[in-house]
Amino acid sequence: MGTVTFRIWRGDGAGGAFRDYSTPVTEGMVVLDAMHQIQAEQAPDLAVRWNCKAGRCGSCSAEVNGMPKLMCMTRLADLPQDRPVTVEPMKAFPAIRDLVTDVSWNYRVKTTITPFTPRPPDAPDGTWRMQQRDVDRVMEFRKCIECFLCQDVCHVLREHRMHDRFIGPRFLVYAAALEMHPLDTADRRSELRSDQGIGYCNITKCCTTVCPEGITITDNAIIPLKERVADDAYDPVRKLLRLLGLSRPDR
Amino acid sequence: MTAASYETFEHDVLVIGAGGAGLRAAIAASAEGSGVSVGVVCKSLLGKAHTVMAEGGVAAALANVDDRDNWRVHFADTMRGGQYMNDPRMAELHAREAPDRVRELEAWGALFDRTPDGRILQRQFGGHAYPRLAHVGDRTGLEMIRTLQDHGVHRGIAFYMECTVVALLVDAGRVVGAFGYERERGRFRVFHAKAVVLATGGIGRAYRITSNSWEYTGDGQALAYEAGAELVDMEFLQFHPTGMVWPPSVRGILVTEGVRGEGGILLNKDGHRFMFDEIPPAYQQQTADSEDEGWRYVLGDKSARRPPELLTRDHVARCIVREIKAGRGSPHGGVFLDIAWIKQRLPKAAEHIRRKLPGMYHQFKELAGVDITSEPMEVGPTTHYMMGGVRVDAETQMSTVPGLFAAGECAAGLHGANRLGGNSLSDLLVFGKRAGEFAARFAQEHGAGRIPADQVEAASRNALAPFDRSPAADGGGPYQVQQDLQGMMQDLVGIVRTQTEMERALEGLAALRARAAQVPVSGNREYNPGWHTALDLAPLLTVSEAVTRSAIERTESRGAHFREDYPAKDSGLGKIRLVVKRGGDGRMQVARVPVPPVPPELQQIIEEIK
Numbered sequence: 001m002g003t004v005t006f007r008i009w010r011g012d013g014a015g016g017a018f019r020d021y022s023t024p025v026t027e028g029m030v031v032l033d034a035m036h037q038i039q040a041e042q043a044p045d046l047a048v049r050w051n052c053k054a055g056r057c058g059s060c061s062a063e064v065n066g067m068p069k070l071m072c073m074t075r076l077a078d079l080p081q082d083r084p085v086t087v088e089p090m091k092a093f094p095a096i097r098d099l100v101t102d103v104s105w106n107y108r109v110k111t112t113i114t115p116f117t118p119r120p121p122d123a124p125d126g127t128w129r130m131q132q133r134d135v136d137r138v139m140e141f142r143k144c145i146e147c148f149l150c151q152d153v154c155h156v157l158r159e160h161r162m163h164d165r166f167i168g169p170r171f172l173v174y175a176a177a178l179e180m181h182p183l184d185t186a187d188r189r190s191e192l193r194s195d196q197g198i199g200y201c202n203i204t205k206c207c208t209t210v211c212p213e214g215i216t217i218t219d220n221a222i223i224p225l226k227e228r229v230a231d232d233a234y235d236p237v238r239k240l241l242r243l244l245g246l247s248r249p250d251r
Numbered sequence: 252m253t254a255a256s257y258e259t260f261e262h263d264v265l266v267i268g269a270g271g272a273g274l275r276a277a278i279a280a281s282a283e284g285s286g287v288s289v290g291v292v293c294k295s296l297l298g299k300a301h302t303v304m305a306e307g308g309v310a311a312a313l314a315n316v317d318d319r320d321n322w323r324v325h326f327a328d329t330m331r332g333g334q335y336m337n338d339p340r341m342a343e344l345h346a347r348e349a350p351d352r353v354r355e356l357e358a359w360g361a362l363f364d365r366t367p368d369g370r371i372l373q374r375q376f377g378g379h380a381y382p383r384l385a386h387v388g389d390r391t392g393l394e395m396i397r398t399l400q401d402h403g404v405h406r407g408i409a410f411y412m413e414c415t416v417v418a419l420l421v422d423a424g425r426v427v428g429a430f431g432y433e434r435e436r437g438r439f440r441v442f443h444a445k446a447v448v449l450a451t452g453g454i455g456r457a458y459r460i461t462s463n464s465w466e467y468t469g470d471g472q473a474l475a476y477e478a479g480a481e482l483v484d485m486e487f488l489q490f491h492p493t494g495m496v497w498p499p500s501v502r503g504i505l506v507t508e509g510v511r512g513e514g515g516i517l518l519n520k521d522g523h524r525f526m527f528d529e530i531p532p533a534y535q536q537q538t539a540d541s542e543d544e545g546w547r548y549v550l551g552d553k554s555a556r557r558p559p560e561l562l563t564r565d566h567v568a569r570c571i572v573r574e575i576k577a578g579r580g581s582p583h584g585g586v587f588l589d590i591a592w593i594k595q596r597l598p599k600a601a602e603h604i605r606r607k608l609p610g611m612y613h614q615f616k617e618l619a620g621v622d623i624t625s626e627p628m629e630v631g632p633t634t635h636y637m638m639g640g641v642r643v644d645a646e647t648q649m650s651t652v653p654g655l656f657a658a659g660e661c662a663a664g665l666h667g668a669n670r671l672g673g674n675s676l677s678d679l680l681v682f683g684k685r686a687g688e689f690a691a692r693f694a695q696e697h698g699a700g701r702i703p704a705d706q707v708e709a710a711s712r713n714a715l716a717p718f719d720r721s722p723a724a725d726g727g728g729p730y731q732v733q734q735d736l737q738g739m740m741q742d743l744v745g746i747v748r749t750q751t752e753m754e755r756a757l758e759g760l761a762a763l764r765a766r767a768a769q770v771p772v773s774g775n776r777e778y779n780p781g782w783h784t785a786l787d788l789a790p791l792l793t794v795s796e797a798v799t800r801s802a803i804e805r806t807e808s809r810g811a812h813f814r815e816d817y818p819a820k821d822s823g824l825g826k827i828r829l830v831v832k833r834g835g836d837g838r839m840q841v842a843r844v845p846v847p848p849v850p851p852e853l854q855q856i857i858e859e860i861k
Contacts, residue, residue: 004539012777025498026498026499027499027620028497028498028499028501029499029500029502029847030500030618033500035438039730039780039781040728040730040731040734044728044729044771044772044773044780044781044784044832045774045779045780045782047777047778047779047780048780049295049296050464050465051295051300051301051464051466052299052301052303052464053501053504054302054304054501054504054505054614054615054618055613055614055618056303056390056393056610057298057299057303057304057464058299059295059296059299066746067452071506073617073618075617075618082291086684089813093351096435096777096778097435097778100778103433104297106411106550107404107410108296110404111405112402115404115405116359116360116401118358118360123767125357126354126473127357127370128357128369129352129368129369129370130362130365130369131365131369132364132365132372135362135363136361137362137367139362139387139388142362142387142393142394142397143390143393145303146298156393158562162311168295168753178360181360182362183360212808225435225747239306242702250447
């Protein structure tokens with residue numbers, strides 16, 4: 001397959017620049033393999049975050065030719081090789097070094113979401129009964145590997161930097177998984193509307209496009225959540241009941 | 252550099268490792284009382300540990316699918332699978348407690364696939380008499396780690412992400428803390444703790460072909476060894492029979508045993524289903540004698556016996572090696588694993604495969620361009636799991652050094668000479684919880700120890716030494732030394748072992764150690780993977796030596812340990828375990844200790860469930 005040039009962003013929080021590295025490629029190689037080869041042969045201090053190398057841990061997120069991708073699942077054969085392959089860090093998060101960004105914000109955001117709150121067990125032995133179809137409804141959301149590519153591509157975070165007012169698609173998916181969990185009893189509508197800023201999402205579906213797990217983020221998670229939140233806040237009958245102190249947290 | 256500069260953090264319990272065992276330990280420690288301060292050091296980001304790669308399921312005798320199952324059968328299966336080298340008390344505790352540990356996950360939000368009556372569904376797996384693995388498609392590990400992570404972050408536990416521990420601090424024969432560095436800025440950290448739990452996983456990175464990621468460099472085993480603790484069973488290293496073999500860049504990536512659990516069969520290049528050719532005597536009564544019976548078993552027919560693809564991993568891996576060596580392998584040096592064949596027996600088979608094995612479908616489609624619903628996969632053995640590790644007390648998981656605990660893969664005892672699939676996820680839940688609990692109690696009963704300044708100073712000096720070395724003359728950089736080690740262990744201490752090759756490996760290890768001591772690092776301390784790789788060489792070399800020395804000493808073949816020069820079992824050696832410890836002269840010693848005796852009531856279970 002010959003030699004391919006990789007134009008890799010090298011730098012840190014203070015700034016950086018692209019640098020070119022050429023390396024021989026072999027059949028089946030993915031971008032992460034090329035980064036490792038360059039590390040081993042040319043740039044031993046090239047910072048790359050990775051783990052499973054099988055698309056299951058979500059560590060090696062970066063932007064390949066401008067597209068948010070898992071480097072371990074991006075095959076070189078699928079990229080044009082007559083020009084350099086650019087590899088740069090995610091843009092929605094502060095740079096640490098080279099391809100590694102500071103994603104700790106995501107971990108902080110998650111703790112602000114009301115945790116799983118199950119109903120009392122269904123059986124005397126402390127277990128629950130659930131139907132497969134009810135479980136299947138949330139399985140899609142629970143496939144999330146927390147690669148944060150959806151956060152990276154979301155313009156509310158990427159361009160408008162509203163990290164303090166909007167939790168981003170990843171955590172809307174997380175909230176949806178909890179809200180639709182067959183056993184969960186908590187009500188997250190008010191926090192979603194206020195602190196978590198669900199209203200900022202204007203459904204451009206970029207997150208769905210980049211999800212390496214193929215989660216239909218916008219249609220299956222965010223829109224149903226928005227409907228739920230809107231029903232709660234703006235339904236005139238519910239509003240009246242609430243004003244009269246007669247509302248109950250049914251869903 | 253003179254006085255080391257570092258930041259200090261105080262905890263009652265420090266957990267090193269944030270996979271399933273570490274997280275479960277941290278949750279258990281924090282549950283011992285609101286006053287218990289718990290810290291967790293993660294080598295990577297939280298939720299990325301190798302537990303996410305566990306695919307097939309978690310073994311627990313819930314008896315939801317087959318009511319003949321109970322803890323006794325699970326115990327007997329685990330002992331038989333481990334060739335009776337297991338610690339029987341650990342095997343008993345594991346089998347008894349696993350169901351509660353799995354049910355507890357559901358209370359914390361985990362969602363498993365369901366039976367028609369709404370309970371947790373269980374699937375077949377190698378060596379388990381009944382369908383026993385609670386699962387979620389083929390991403391059970393992700394479900395478990397996410398559940399533990401999301402539960403854990405609301406319990407006041409401090410998480411130190413992207414931080415690597417390079418030394419344990421020992422004072423007056425007791426562990427008092429740990430020394431490490433954080434990746435982002437390369438700054439040092441001293442963790443002052445009353446008890447330490449090791450939960451660092453395996454050693455797969457000592458081999459070229461492995462299912463393990465960069466993290467698995469034997470840290471916990473090496474840290475324990477350096478702190479004076481004993482390791483045991485280090486010759487028992489599991490080679491998972493089915494790793495990907497093509498294309499080269501994905502070689503070693505795991506292909507779940509769940510493929511075989513769902514009916515996948517192994518074929519050689521002639522299309523012959525070779526697993527029927529040799530059935531070990533201990534399993535003859537439990538194994539199907541026709542393809543038809545095997546398929547009926549897959550469908551859940553309780554009168555049918557298991558297909559031979561679901562024999563234990565050590566046996567399946569050796570049969571695959573036999574086919575490849577005899578020239579009957581697949582084009583890229585593996586054999587064929589075929590799940591697509593079930594369309595002969597099942598309507599809508601393609602859809603069924605995609606639903607039951609979505610991760611595998613995706614993995615082969617994306618990485619190998621293979622559609623597993625219509626084509627066979629090429630697979631071969633891959634270094635997967637260390638049965639041996641830190642020698643611990645069965646009840647408390649404390650090592651032979653007071654205050655130092657270990658759980659999950661880096662501890663030894665439950666699995667004996669071979670681990671059954673699904674028993675690692677249950678292991679980390681059962682013994683993670685125990686380790687956390689007893690570590691917290693140890694912390695409550697003991698005051699904080701004194702941090703020995705000289706050890707901190709020495710650890711800091713060692714960690715920075717690579718920066719002071721001149722660029723490699725001929726010894727090579729850190730990546731080169733690591734690759735050479737991996738190649739050597741793969742070739743000389745792999746699935747099939749001999750005395751002469753392993754003695755060459757010992758010489759090779761000495762040479763690699765000398766090179767590692769001279770390895771230079773360029774760049775600075777900030778997120779510098781060259782530096783991290785250089786520091787990972789020390790634990791890798793320690794565990795590689797422990798594996799090699801133990802494997803030389805065991806002059807027989809048993810479980811995962813196969814000696815070409817001693818192909819039979821030796822009943823004498825079947826009664827001893829090999830313990831690795833640092834001798835007074837600083838050199839590694841291997842000692843023989845008896846296998847723990849099986850109490851009569853447990854022996855009776857083994858006899859009854861043949």
